[in-house]
Amino acid sequence: MSDDSNGISRRNVLKMAGSSAAAAGLAGLATASGQVEVNVGFSSDHGRVAAKEKADEVVRDFDSLDIVTAKMPAASAKGLRNNPHVRYVEENGEVHALAQTLPWGVDRVDADVAHDNGNTGSGADIAILDTGIDSDHPDLQANIGTGKDFSGKGSWEDGAGHGTHCAGIANAVDNSQGVVGVSTEATLHAGKVLGDDGSGSFADVAAGIEWAADQGYDVASLSLGASSGSTALQDAVDYAYNNGVLVVSSAGNSGPCTDCVGYPAAYSNALAVSSTDEDDSLSSFSSTGSEIELAAPGGSVYSTYTGGGYDTLSGTSMSCPHVSGAGAQLMANGASNTEARQALKDSAEDIGLGSNEQGAGLLDVEAALGGGGGDPALAVSTGSASNVTETEATLGGSLDDLGGASSADVYFEYGESGTTLDNTTATQTLSATGSFSDTVSGLNAGTDYDFRAVANASDGDSATGTAGTFTTSSSGGGGDTAPTIDTFSINNRSNGGWARFEVSWGVSDADGDLASVDLTLAQSGSTADSASFSVGGSSASGSQRLQDKKGSGSYDVTVTVTDANGNTATQTTTVTA
Incomplete structure (x- = not known):
């Protein structure tokens, strides 16, 4: 790549920093007064003795190096520089750990x-x-x-x-x-x-x-x-x-x-x-x-x-x-x-x-990341429609997070698919998270409807769930036929950090009253992950990733499809991460 320009390297920065520190040590002693702490380098024992004689306190007498660290009057330290047995006298400065840089x-x-x-x-x-x-x-x-x-x-x-x-x-x-x-x-x-x-x-x-x-x-x-x-x-x-x-x-x-x-x-x-x-x-x-x-x-x-x-x-x-x-x-x-x-x-x-x-x-x-450990956000999700008949349906939703508010008003917006969701249910006030539902009536038989959950918090925040779909029963339809699972495949994408499975599914119902599809990932009877989809009509398909952080071993992946009259079909496949 020829598109990047070089700047000052860390090596050069350290070289410059080192030179400045050495100069500062010498300059500091030249202008010092009162007592100072110095390192005295000597060339013979005469120099060692001279340094100790001038010292008010010997801080360190090195074992192998010809150096004495001592506290003494600044005038005495300056005078030692003239001793022929002394190689140098420098102020004993400080060294600091290199800090981490936040780019x-x-x-x-x-x-x-x-x-x-x-x-x-x-x-x-x-x-x-x-x-x-x-x-x-x-x-x-x-x-x-x-x-x-x-x-x-x-x-x-x-x-x-x-x-x-x-x-x-x-x-x-x-x-x-x-x-x-x-x-x-x-x-x-x-x-x-x-x-x-x-x-x-x-x-x-x-x-x-x-x-x-x-x-x-x-x-x-x-x-x-x-x-x-x-x-x-x-x-x-x-x-x-x-x-x-x-x-x-x-x-x-x-x-x-x-x-x-x-x-x-x-x-x-x-x-x-x-x-x-x-x-x-x-x-x-x-x-x-x-x-x-x-x-x-x-x-x-x-x-x-x-x-x-x-x-x-x-x-x-x-x-x-x-x-x-x-x-x-x-x-x-x-x-x-x-x-x-x-x-x-x-x-x-x-x-x-x-x-x-x-x-x-x-x-x-x-x-x-949603603010991490900061203030949570108001969150609401749309669930599935149940008890669907020719003219009625019970809509489900969940208030997932109040976002720090004391309460939230929740309701559903709904309408025929392809039109605006200009019909609303009555408002319910919730002071804690959890599921809620409401029944709508006056619907047309054999018709697709879209709906979504809405929340308005007491602190002014608003949230809307993803829209779901359901289909009312056809006129004269009994809805007795159970739904079927037509396709169910799993792409194993597990690695050392995650047990991961891409689950693809396709379902159908002869009565045209599909309601929901639920996926679960379980190990030893304990659910590790799950997902739910609101569906409608006579057929539906989709895919979803199910995963377990740092998971390994055998897992059961289950798909369950439910129609509006509560009929279900279930299929389970065992996979290994």
């Missing part, structure tokens, strides 16, 4: 607040598809998982620095030294798809993406790009995304330009990221276009580098891993790749740039 980008996207709220990304897996990762780096070593070389070098170790820099932005350890990443405890996997010269082929990158998907990793971070696309590369991106991987890619560094997002970022199943500077302006080098979904810090970003060091680089390559680390935190908390992608966009901060420059806005990690 401006991590701070700007509120990832540090997310850390304080207990969000670290533990359990998630990030594939850094780049020039490799320095596996011995003290800020990365504890988070390194595995790696694979696709560049032909034979080793996935980083010989360029670019991949290591991106890895630190995404997931450097919070260890009181160096830097801290957006995520801090996810597992990093190095897919070396670029050589040490920063370049690689479409096939190399596609193979790395395929590997990340086949390993079941959560995030594929691609700080790379080309001005034109490749069908093979697009196939790989689609494969990974359809197998649950959040594919994050840098938009490119062709700016200033218009509609110039590179590939793979331009593909619909990749999340394209532009770059901002510390003042929230668009970085001058950042590519723009309608494909941009998020903006993230990319100008002058300080992060890990090869040789255990640190460096400052700029580019959309630096923006990309900010989003990758945030995506890992969401997926560590149970979000799917599509849910994480939407949450990142829904929570982004509008910083006043054009939609082709910032997409949904600037990344906000804390907001995407």
